[in-house]
Every structure is written in structure tokens, then in C-alpha cells.
Amino acid sequence: MTSATATAQNDQSPAATGAPKGLLASLNQPKKIKEFKKKELVDLFRGLSSMLRAQINTADALKYYSHGLPNKAVVDALTRIREDINAGINVHEAFRRTGRFSETIVGLIQAGSDAGQLHHAFKSLAERLKTELYFQKQLKKATITPGCIIAVLVAAFITSQVKIVPQVEEMLNGVGAKPDGMTAISFKVSHFTQAVWPVFVLTVIGIALVIIRSSHVRNLILGFTMSKWRLLRLLIMSIRQMTFISTIRLLHSNGINLAKSIRVSANSVRNTPFYNELRTAADKYEHSGVPLSTAFAKFTSVDAQVTHMLAIGEKSASLDSQLEMLSEMYEEDSQSHMNAFSAAISFLVLIIAVMLIAAVFIGTFLPIFLMGPKMMQSAT
Numbered sequence: 610m611t612s613a614t615a616t617a618q619n620d621q622s623p624a625a626t627g628a629p630k631g632l633l634a635s636l637n638q639p640k641k642i643k644e645f646k647k648k649e650l651v652d653l654f655r656g657l658s659s660m661l662r663a664q665i666n667t668a669d670a671l672k673y674y675s676h677g678l679p680n681k682a683v684v685d686a687l688t689r690i691r692e693d694i695n696a697g698i699n700v701h702e703a704f705r706r707t708g709r710f711s712e713t714i715v716g717l718i719q720a721g722s723d724a725g726q727l728h729h730a731f732k733s734l735a736e737r738l739k740t741e742l743y744f745q746k747q748l749k750k751a752t753i754t755p756g757c758i759i760a761v762l763v764a765a766f767i768t769s770q771v772k773i774v775p776q777v778e779e780m781l782n783g784v785g786a787k788p789d790g791m792t793a794i795s796f797k798v799s800h801f802t803q804a805v806w807p808v809f810v811l812t813v814i815g816i817a818l819v820i821i822r823s824s825h826v827r828n829l830i831l832g833f834t835m836s837k838w839r840l841l842r843l844l845i846m847s848i849r850q851m852t853f854i855s856t857i858r859l860l861h862s863n864g865i866n867l868a869k870s871i872r873v874s875a876n877s878v879r880n881t882p883f884y885n886e887l888r889t890a891a892d893k894y895e896h897s898g899v900p901l902s903t904a905f906a907k908f909t910s911v912d913a914q915v916t917h918m919l920a921i922g923e924k925s926a927s928l929d930s931q932l933e934m935l936s937e938m939y940e941e942d943s944q945s946h947m948n949a950f951s952a953a954i955s956f957l958v959l960i961i962a963v964m965l966i967a968a969v970f971i972g973t974f975l976p977i978f979l980m981g982p983k984m985m986q987s988a989t
Contacts, residue, residue: 647742716865844949
């Protein structure tokens with residue numbers, strides 16, 4: 610074999626073919642498994658809880674629930690869980706292997722299984738997820754719907770300034786009427802809108818995409834808005850504290866030690882400042898021996914009421930009761946703040962809608978009304 614031939618073969622070795630293979634490998638990678646939606650989990654855990662209370666074993670409960678279920682992904686996951694359980698694998702580990710359930714859910718299932726109260730764990734999970742789903746829907750209703758209304762009105766305003774007002778201006782120029790006063794201002798606004806609307810639309814779309822794709826940007830914007838708007842800060846803080854406190858209560862009341870309960874509950878507020886704060890507090894509580902209330906006071910940004918009630922729970926050996934009271938209190942606060950937030954957003958949207966409708970009316974019809982007499986004079 611000549612050196613030239615050897616060189617040619619070496620060029621077709623892994624170094625030369627690495628890039629295509631790497632591309633093919635990336636294309637052939639399996640898709641990331643997504644967790645089930647909360648609505649599906651609520652129905653699942655309710656059904657399993659009711660069957661376990663009726664003394665049906667877990668494997669059979671999974672089989673009965675999946676029978677005739679229209680969602681193939683849920684059926685496949687439950688079938689895998691049932692097969693793993695029948696093979697002798699622990700219930701919580703069987704749920705974890707599917708990749709469809711968060712660590713918080715798996716932790717509570719483990720606690721219920723170890724305590725022999727799996728039906729209670731499923732019921733608690735269904736109630737907690739139902740509460741989270743309710744507030745999630747309320748928050749979307751309070752923000753997405755008004756956002757869509759404003760977007761439609763802005764689109765109507767741009768359309769009127771770009772399409773309709775220029776026709777009015779052309780009509781007035783055709784009869785030799787010179788615009789003045791409000792009419793001239795309206796035409797200047799139309800000229801400005803025609804010049805900048807593509808940049809404005811592209812900028813808004815770009816900002817929206819960045820906000821959707823970047824949790825860091827979302828947190829920065831949310832943090833700034835919370836610092837300026839007290840009602841929003843109260844709402845977000847109440848929802849976050851309700852979420853992780855109720856998770857700690859569920860886990861701890863089912864036999865999970867407090868430090869692990871706090872670490873697992875941190876997953877329920879991931880991508881928020883509470884995530885690292887809770888994990889730090891759990892480490893200090895577990896390894897430094899400081900009281901839980903002190904760890905929360907020093908290393909987290911929870912309300913003073915939380916640390917106060919935790920201190921009472923530690924001193925009176927009633928920590929579960931205090932956690933339950935705190936979760937109920939923050940659920941009530943979240944509902945109250947949500948109602949106030951929805952009312953404030955509705956009022957704000959009403960003001961913006963009136964301004965945009967007025968702008969469309971002024972830009973489109975006012976020039977015709979004001980220039981009507983001049984047009985008639987010019988015609989005569």
C-alpha cells in the first residue's frame with residue numbers, strides 16, 4: 610500500500626467523518642422525557658388513592674386505572690411502574706424510573722410507602738397539585754387574557770395609522786385642504802407610526818422570545834417589578850411560601866426528616882431565590898445544629914411570621930401543626946392577593962383599552978370631522 614493511499618484512508622477515518630457522525634448522533638438522540646401535566650397527575654393520584662383505600666393493591670390499582678385510558682403516554686408509564694413493582698422494585702423507585710414525576714412527588718410517595726399510608730400520600734398529592742393548578746390558572750387568567758386584549762388593540766391602532774389615516778390624508782390633499790390643529794398632529798402621529806412600527810413589532814417579539822426562553826431574564830424582570838409594585842410582591846411571595854411550606858408539611862408529616870423535606874421542597878420553587886436559600890438553610894440546620902427558625906431567619910428571605918411560627922413549633926413540639934397553619938394562612942393570603950391583583954390588572958387594561966380606542970378614533974375620524982367644512986368650501 611502506498612503512502613498516498615494510506616493518507617487517503619486516514620482522511621476517511623474518524624477525524625474526517627466525525628462531524629457528520631456527531632450531527633447524526635445529535636439528531637438521533639432521544640427526546641427529553643417531559644413530566645406529566647398537573648391536571649393528569651391530579652386525576653391519577655385521586656384514582657389511585659380511592660382504589661388503595663378500597664384495599665386494592667398498588668399494582669392492580671395501576672392496572673385498573675390505566676385500562677381504557679385515552680392518554681397513551683400515561684398508560685405506558687403506569688404499565689412500566691406496575692411491571693417494576695411486580696419485579697420487586699420499591700413503589701417510589703418505580704415512579705422515579707419513568708422520568709415523568711418530579712422529585713417532590715417521588716419523595717412523598719416514598720414517605721407514604723414507608724409509613725404504610727400510600728393512599729394518604731396520593732390523596733395529599735392530589736390536593737396539593739389541585740391547589741397549585743388553581744393558582745396557576747388564576748395567574749394566567751389575570752395576565753395572559755389582558756395581554757391578548759392589549760395586543761389586539763395595539764394591532765388595531767397600528768393598522769389604523771398605517772392603512773386608514775394615510776387614505777384620509779390623501780383624500781384631504783386631493784381637494785386642496787390644508788390640515789391644521791389636531792388634524793396636523795394626527796397626521797404627524799401617523800407618519801411617525803408608519804416609520805417605526807416594524808421596528809416596534811420586531812422589538813416586542815424579540816423581547817417576548819427572550820423572556821420566554823430565559824429564566825434569568827424573567828427573574829430579573831419579576832424582581833424589578835416586585836420591588837416597585839407592592840401588591841405583586843405580596844402575591845408572588847405568598848404563592849412561593851405557600852408552595853414550599855405545604856410541601857415541607859406533606860413530607861415531614863409522612864415521616865421524611867426535616868432537612869430532607871426542606872431540600873425536596875426547594876425543587877417546588879426552583880428558578881427562584883428560595884431554591885438556594887432553602888437548601889442552605891437545610892444544610893445549616895442539619896450540620897451546624899442551629900434551630901430551624903434561626904436557619905430560616907438567617908439564610909432565607911421568608912416572612913417574619915414564618916420564622917416566628919417555626920420557633921413556636923420547635924419549642925412546643927408542634928411543628929407539624931404550625932406548618933399546616935402556615936400553609937393554610939398563605940393559601941388564604943394568596944387568594945386574597947390574587948383577587949386584588951386581578952382587579953388591578955382589569956382596571957389597568959380598561960384604561961389602556963380606552964386610550965387605544967380613543968387614539969384609533971381620533972386618528973381615523975377626527976380629521977374627517979374637522980376638515981369637512983373646508984372640503985365643502987373647496988368643492989364650492
